Amino acid sequence: MLSLNILHETRLLSRNYWFISLSMMLLALCLYAGHNGMKHFERRQLDLQAAIENQVAKEQVVQEVALALSKGEEHPSSFRLSPTNVAIATGRLATMPATEMSKLGIGQSDLYAHQLKITSREDLATMSFNELTNPVQLLFGNFDLVFVITYLVPLIIIAFSYNLRSQELESGRLKLLASSPIRTNLWLLQRFIIRCCSLTAILTVALIVTALWIGVALSSQLLVFFLITYAYLAFWFAISYLVNILGSSSARNSISLLSFWIVIVLILPAVINQAANSIYPTPSRVSLLNEIRETKKELSEAQDQVLDEYLRNHPELIRNEGENAFGYWQGYFASQEIMEKTLAPLVDAYDQQLEKQQKWIDAWRYLSPAVLFQDGATQLAGTSSKNYNEFKGYVKSFSLNWRAHFMPFVFDNKMLDLDDLDNIPEFEYRSSIGASGIWINISVLLILSVLMALRGLGLEGKRQLL
Amino acid sequence: MSALLHIAKKEIRIAFRERLIVFLGIIIMVLLGISLFAGFVSYEQQKEIITKTENDKRQEWLNQGDKHPHIAAHYGTFAFKPKTVLSLFDFGLDAYTGTSVYLEAHNQHEFMFRPAQDHSSMIRFGELSSSLVLQVLLPLLIIFLSFSSYTKEKESGTLKLLMSQGVSANAITWGKILAYCIILLIMLMPFFVGLILIANATANNDSLPDVASRTALLITIYAIYLFLVITIAVWISMKSLTGRNALLTLLTFWTFFVILMPKTVANLSESFYPLPSMREFKAGIEESKLNGLDGQTPRSVRMAELETEYLEKYKVDSLSQLPFNFEGVSMQAGEDYGNMVYDHHYEGIRAIFSKQNRLGSIASIFNPFIATQHLSMSLSGTDLHTFNHFENEVEEYRRMLVRRMNNDMAENSKYGEFYEYAAGEELWEEIDGFYYTAPTFFFALRPYYLELLSLLAWVVFTIFLLKRSNKKLKPIHG
Numbered sequence: 001m002l003s004l005n006i007l008h009e010t011r012l013l014s015r016n017y018w019f020i021s022l023s024m025m026l027l028a029l030c031l032y033a034g035h036n037g038m039k040h041f042e043r044r045q046l047d048l049q050a051a052i053e054n055q056v057a058k059e060q061v062v063q064e065v066a067l068a069l070s071k072g073e074e075h076p077s078s079f080r081l082s083p084t085n086v087a088i089a090t091g092r093l094a095t096m097p098a099t100e101m102s103k104l105g106i107g108q109s110d111l112y113a114h115q116l117k118i119t120s121r122e123d124l125a126t127m128s129f130n131e132l133t134n135p136v137q138l139l140f141g142n143f144d145l146v147f148v149i150t151y152l153v154p155l156i157i158i159a160f161s162y163n164l165r166s167q168e169l170e171s172g173r174l175k176l177l178a179s180s181p182i183r184t185n186l187w188l189l190q191r192f193i194i195r196c197c198s199l200t201a202i203l204t205v206a207l208i209v210t211a212l213w214i215g216v217a218l219s220s221q222l223l224v225f226f227l228i229t230y231a232y233l234a235f236w237f238a239i240s241y242l243v244n245i246l247g248s249s250s251a252r253n254s255i256s257l258l259s260f261w262i263v264i265v266l267i268l269p270a271v272i273n274q275a276a277n278s279i280y281p282t283p284s285r286v287s288l289l290n291e292i293r294e295t296k297k298e299l300s301e302a303q304d305q306v307l308d309e310y311l312r313n314h315p316e317l318i319r320n321e322g323e324n325a326f327g328y329w330q331g332y333f334a335s336q337e338i339m340e341k342t343l344a345p346l347v348d349a350y351d352q353q354l355e356k357q358q359k360w361i362d363a364w365r366y367l368s369p370a371v372l373f374q375d376g377a378t379q380l381a382g383t384s385s386k387n388y389n390e391f392k393g394y395v396k397s398f399s400l401n402w403r404a405h406f407m408p409f410v411f412d413n414k415m416l417d418l419d420d421l422d423n424i425p426e427f428e429y430r431s432s433i434g435a436s437g438i439w440i441n442i443s444v445l446l447i448l449s450v451l452m453a454l455r456g457l458g459l460e461g462k463r464q465l466l
Numbered sequence: 467m468s469a470l471l472h473i474a475k476k477e478i479r480i481a482f483r484e485r486l487i488v489f490l491g492i493i494i495m496v497l498l499g500i501s502l503f504a505g506f507v508s509y510e511q512q513k514e515i516i517t518k519t520e521n522d523k524r525q526e527w528l529n530q531g532d533k534h535p536h537i538a539a540h541y542g543t544f545a546f547k548p549k550t551v552l553s554l555f556d557f558g559l560d561a562y563t564g565t566s567v568y569l570e571a572h573n574q575h576e577f578m579f580r581p582a583q584d585h586s587s588m589i590r591f592g593e594l595s596s597s598l599v600l601q602v603l604l605p606l607l608i609i610f611l612s613f614s615s616y617t618k619e620k621e622s623g624t625l626k627l628l629m630s631q632g633v634s635a636n637a638i639t640w641g642k643i644l645a646y647c648i649i650l651l652i653m654l655m656p657f658f659v660g661l662i663l664i665a666n667a668t669a670n671n672d673s674l675p676d677v678a679s680r681t682a683l684l685i686t687i688y689a690i691y692l693f694l695v696i697t698i699a700v701w702i703s704m705k706s707l708t709g710r711n712a713l714l715t716l717l718t719f720w721t722f723f724v725i726l727m728p729k730t731v732a733n734l735s736e737s738f739y740p741l742p743s744m745r746e747f748k749a750g751i752e753e754s755k756l757n758g759l760d761g762q763t764p765r766s767v768r769m770a771e772l773e774t775e776y777l778e779k780y781k782v783d784s785l786s787q788l789p790f791n792f793e794g795v796s797m798q799a800g801e802d803y804g805n806m807v808y809d810h811h812y813e814g815i816r817a818i819f820s821k822q823n824r825l826g827s828i829a830s831i832f833n834p835f836i837a838t839q840h841l842s843m844s845l846s847g848t849d850l851h852t853f854n855h856f857e858n859e860v861e862e863y864r865r866m867l868v869r870r871m872n873n874d875m876a877e878n879s880k881y882g883e884f885y886e887y888a889a890g891e892e893l894w895e896e897i898d899g900f901y902y903t904a905p906t907f908f909f910a911l912r913p914y915y916l917e918l919l920s921l922l923a924w925v926v927f928t929i930f931l932l933k934r935s936n937k938k939l940k941p942i943h944g
Contacts, residue, residue, distance in 0.1 A: 036733055047743040054749070108587055111562075111580065113744050126568075128578055132744040134819050135562040136826065136850055138582065140732035141590050147729070155721055159714075251709050255486060255610050258717060262606060267497070269591035270598065274504055284515045285579040286546050289566055290522055293544070297526070354584055361586045371588060378587055385587045 002190055009194040019198075022156050027206040029152060033145045034210035037103035040142070041214075044098045044114055051115040055093040062090055066418045081416045083409035084120075084329050086424070087402065091119040094398060094427045096391045099382045100216045104225060105146035107383025110138060116395055118427065120333065120403045124340060124396045125292050125347045129388070145210065146377045149203075149229055150370050151265055157199065157236040158257045162243070163250035164191055170250065185245060185460045189453060192244075196237040200230055221380050224438060228380075231445035232373040238449035238456075245456045268368035272361055280357040283350050295342050299335050333410050336403060358385075369445055376441040379433060386433055394429050401425050469633045473641025474648065481611055481649055490607050491653055494599060498657045501596045505554030506664055512549040519546060524899040532888040534879075535871035536797060542570030542867075545860045545900045547577075550674040550847035551665055552681065556597035558848025561589060569864040569900075571801065571871070574808045576744075577857070596657070597842050600688050601835060602724055605695040608646065609720060612696060613713040615642045616703040635936040639700060646696045658685055673847075676907035680845045683907075687845070690921050691838040697928040704935055723835050731829040731836070735822035747811060754807040765800075772799050786881040794876025801868055816854065823850060827916045834924045837917040844914050847904045851913050855905050863900045870897060 013019045061080065068075045079085060096114045113131045141147065165188050168174040178184050204226065216222060240257055247253040365371045378384035405425055409416060481487055523543050530541060547565050564577025582589050592598055619625035619638075628638060665681045674680065699716055706712035742750070757764050776788060776795065785792040830837035843849035870893075879887035904910070911918070 036737075039737065043740070043743070047745060051745050108590070111583055115745065126578060128576060129583065130564070130576060130578075130580065130744060132741055132747055132815065133562075134736070134741065134822050134850075135559040135853070136819075136823055137732050137736050138562040139559055140729050143729050143733040151725060152721075163710075251614070251713055252486070254710075254713055254717070258606070259486075259490065262603065266592065266598075266602065267594075269588050270594035271500075273585065273588050273591070274500070274594040277508070278504060281511070282581065282584050284512070285581075285584070286515050286519050286566055289544060289578075290519045293526070358586055361588060365588075371591070374587065374591070385585070388583075 005187065005190045006194055009191055009198075013195075013198055016160075019160055022160060023202045026148075026153070026156060026202060027209065029148045030145060030203075030206040030210045031213065033143055033148045034103065034214045036142060037106060037144045038214035040106050040109070040144075041098050041100075041103045044102075044109065048095055048097060048115055051093060052095065055091075055117070058090050062086060063418075063421060066416065066421050070418045078415070083406045083414070083416060086416055086421075087120040087406040087410075089119075091117045092398075092402060092425070092427055094118050094395045094429070096387075096429050099221075101219075101221050101225070101381045102383050103214050103216055103381075104144065104211075105378045105381035105383055106142040106144045107146070107378035107381055108385055108388055109383040110142060112388050112391075118395070118399050118402050120336060120406065123292070123336070123343075124399060125288065125343055127392075127395065127399075129392065145207070146374060146381070149232065149377070150374050153203065153233065154236045154261055154265070154370075157233065158240060158254065158261065160199075161192065161195055161237060161240040162253045162257050164188060164195070164240075165244040166247055166250040166253050169248070183457075183460050185457050188244065189241060189457060192237050192241045196233060199237075200233055203229065203233070224435060224442075225377060225380050228373060228376045228438060228442050228445070231442045231449070232369060234449040235369045235445045235452075238452035242452045242456050245459050264368050265370045269371050272364045272367065272371070275364070276357045276361045280353060280360055282357065283353045288346065288350050291346055292343055295346075296339060299339050299342070329410055333403065333407060337407070340400065358389075366444055369448065372441040372445055376438040379438055380435075382431060387431060390431060390433060391429055394427075398425065398427050470637040470641040470644065473633075473638055474645040477615070477642050477645030478649060481645070484611075487607070487611055490610060491649075494603055494607055495653055495657070497594065497599045497603070498596055498654075499660075501594050501599060502554065502657065502660055502664075505557070505595060509549050509551065509554040509668075516546045516548050519544075520899065520901065527897070527899075528891060528894050530894065532890045534887055535874045535889045535893065536571065538889065538894070539571035539868045539871040542568060542864075543900070544568055545863065545902070547853075547856055548673040548902055550852075550904060551668045551672040551677060552674060552684070552846035553848045554664070555595065555661060555684070556842045556846035556848055557593050557595045558597075558843035558846055559850060559853060560848050561585070561593065563850075563853045567860055569860065569867065571797075571868045572804055574812075574861060574864070596661075597839075597846075600654075601691070601839055601842070604650070604692060605720060605724065605835075608650070608692065608695045609699055609713070609716045611649070612642070612646055612699040613703055613716050614709040615700050617706055617709040617712050620707075621709065629939075635939040636933075639704065639932055639936055642700055643693075643696055646700075647693065650692055650696075661685075673902050674904045679907045680847075680910075683911075684842065684845045687838055687841050687921065690925060691834060694834050694921075694924050694928055697932060701928065701931055701935060704939065723833050727829065727833050728826075728836055728839070731826055732822075735825040738825070739818050739821045741815065741818050747815065751807055751811050754811065755804055759807060759810060768799075768803065769796060772796060788881065790876045791879045791881050792876075793881060794872045794874070794879070797875065798869060798872040801865075801872065805865060819850065827914070830917045831920045831923070834921055837920040837924075840914055840917045841911075841921075844910050847910070849910075852904055852910065855909075856902055859902060860900070867897050 061077070062085075065075050065077050065080045069078060069081070080090070094116045096112075098109070098114070102109060110133050111131060112129045116127070116129065165174065168177065174184065177187065207226065207229070211222065239260055243253050243256050243260070247256055365375055375384065379386060402425060408414075409420070527543050530538060533541075545567050547563070549560070553560055561582040562580055565579050565581065567577045568575045616625070619628070625638075629635070662681055665677050668677075698719070702715050702719075703709075703712045706715060753761075755765070758768065772795070773785060773792070776792060777783070777785070780788055782788060826836060827840065830840060840849065844851065874889055874893055875887070878889070
């Protein structure tokens with residue numbers, strides 16, 4: 001039966017005008033989406049490159065001054081070696097370079113800036129990660145490969161599988177089939193598997209052509225991307241298989257399948273998001289801002305005590321030159337640090353509430369396979385919310401280290417020399433988001449597919465043939 | 467006329483017998499209810515927080531104590547974008563535009579805290595708002611409801627029967643359209659009544675003016691949009707040979723108009739008119755402030771020219787002989803130059819936004835979904851024009867505040883004495899608090915004339931189409 005089925009389906013598909021045109025359309029969509037991803041990647045990298053060059057030039061100037069002074073020469077810009085100048089004006093660039101995989105899914109990358117200058121002037125709670133983007137563009141989202149697979153591929157699957165059984169039922173051939181010694185649901189499953197394999201092959205070709213064109217090299221992440229795509233495809237074929245068995249007419253099947261699509265792709269993600277917001281309301285940034293400002297005000301009013309209090313906690317920084325030896329910058333650095341410490345519980349409480357919301361969403365993502373796919377795919381692309389939260393975390397902890405590093409220089413009133421410049425902290429973002437979440441997503445999608453196929457097989461002989 | 471009513475009655479009866487349709491209808495009503503309720507709760511919360519914070523900020527400004535006006539200008543204040551009452555209906559761009567901005571001398575700070583950054587990636591699937599249900603989901607229900615309106619009559623032969631009894635094609639078509647309109651009216655009535663009540667109850671102390679006319683037009687726009695979907699669905703059913711064909715055609719149209727086209731247009735507009743990055747934008751401003759807009763007039767040259775101008779104008783030898791504190795004047799001159807630089811660069815960005823959005827407006831001529839979406843956001847006060855208006859008002863307020871501080875410094879302090887002069891509450895009180903009022907009804911609609919025209923043209927076009935097809939209707943199947 002299997003070989004006959006394969007022969008039959010191949011013949012059907014090769015003569016099917018819809019199938020051929022849909023395949024061509026799929027290739028065109030993948031290429032257009034890939035092109036968008038590539039353009040986004042290029043823009044992001046170009047901007048990053050320009051930012052790095054700019055920063056290198058700034059650091060170069062400081063380096064040259066230090067070199068001249070180390071040779072015992074005089075330099076008119078020796079002020080550049082002051083700790084406040086290096087910590088604030090020169091600063092350090094925190095960067096989040098794009099991975100090649102980000103060409104496949106733009107994700108949240110259009111919302112965020114990928115380079116931030118770390119200076120001791122920034123305070124962590126109000127650090128801006130905004131990229132300049134048209135909000136209308138943000139609302140509509142990006143036409144990338146993740147969009148094509150999440151939204152459009154299921155529609156293509158529905159378009160060419162919604163009537164596989166009902167067509168036979170409507171033409172009366174199913175009755176004929178059932179009278180032969182075969183299990184019709186198994187026969188149908190085989191047809192579905194063959195169609196699934198055909199579409200998988202076409203999509204694979206389309207994805208490979210796109211990947212080659214836009215320059216995504218073969219990697220384990222790309223393979224996992226293929227796997228999660230296949231698992232998502234399998235889910236949609238499985239649901240269509242079950243609807244075919246349960247449904248009585250082609251029109252009804254298409255309505256049911258489209259209703260599933262709407263629920264899975266449009267309604268559930270929005271409802272989960274809304275529910276998360278209601279259960280763990282996003283804390284108000286406005287209130288946080290208000291409290292931060294209150295704290296800053298209190299600290300600035302008590303500027304003198306701030307320095308005293310700071311020195312009480314850091315006796316190693318006290319110099320013998322007397323009380324008045326410390327000026328504005330020492331007070332400034334000390335109050336910055338005390339402010340961060342005072343604000344930390346506030347900011348932490350805010351972050352914890354957001355974390356609770358995220359965890360809730362994470363737990364409920366299993367309700368929608370579209371979310372499972374999008375979540376896994378954007379993580380592979382390095383453009384998911386998780387990646388950006390991780391980057392923010394890196395930036396914030398680096399920012400604290402940065403200030404701490406310059407503290408002794410500021411209190412010592414010591415200019416930096418060549419060796420000190422070599423020992424300045426370097427920023428490096430290395431994502432430690434493991435693939436375990438993605439493997440869970442893939443497993444859930446596959447398990448759902450198998451369960452639906454088994455349920456379909458279990459309904460053998462229980463559905464009408466008229 | 468009675469035939470038309472009979473047909474409408476029969477269609478309604480059939481629709482209510484379809485379990486799937488009734489089920490989907492209930493889901494849509496529940497979703498509308500939930501989204502309206504959740505929108506209202508979030509609106510109330512936000513409003514309370516913003517009102518409280520605005521009051522706090524006002525008190526903070528008034529009670530900042532005696533200090534030099536320039537220090538007060540740096541101390542500055544914050545402005546917050548209030549949620550409009552109709553934003554509970556259409557969230558629009560609220561998740562993607564910043565909510566707070568710090569106002570101080572010398573610098574235009576960017577708007578902080580886009581709510582989308584505090585959400586998971588799931589927000590990119592869209593938010594559950596009433597407008598999403600009405601714009602995206604309800605058309606699907608209409609499609610499911612009406613795809614077989616004609617094909618069923620053709621397939622079962624009842625169309626032939628009806629026409630042989632002298633029922634005109636016009637009566638059949640409009641009877642069906644009337645039936646679907648009544649079904650939608652029954653479904654949506656509670657929702658719109660709820661919306662009107664909420665809008666009415668909160669209209670007086672909201673940042674959105676003309677809430678009544680906005681709500682009325684909003685309901686009209688959606689009525690037109692849904693009417694268009696109904697007429698197109700009935701027309702396609704009339705033109706199709708089988709129900710399956712009609713359904714597939716309608717679903718293809720839906721996918722294209724609602725999912726594919728808006729996203730493609732937005733992406734194409736971004737490719738045609740690329741924006742600079744935030745870094746380039748800020749670097750451009752810094753560079754122009756440093757070396758002048760022409761790249762050849764650094765700050766020191768500009769200041770020297772200003773000094774010479776004042777010395778010559780007042781015929782004195784030194785700045786300290788001027789009858790006012792020159793530092794206040796130079797501060798304001800620096801401020802004015804900074805404003806000019808900012809305007810120059812930001813207008814560039816606005817021009818690109820506008821070109822990008824223009825493409826969306828043009829696309830709305832071909833796609834009533836895009837037209838409805840734009841109009842809905844505009845009337846709800848959640849579109850880009852309202853946000854730009856908010857930004858302009860905030861910036862104007864900031865400039866007024868800084869100017870007043872600089873003028874006070876020029877009038878009341880002496881040249882070279884910075885720490886000796888301190889202003890007090892009297893000066894702080896001269897600066898009113900910042901309370902935002904969104905643009906008026908007509909101002910809000912003005913940029914969307916193409917969208918309005920599009921909807922009207924579509925109504926005329928579909929009525930014409932139906933009239934023509936009614937004349938040519940043949941009661942045969944296949």
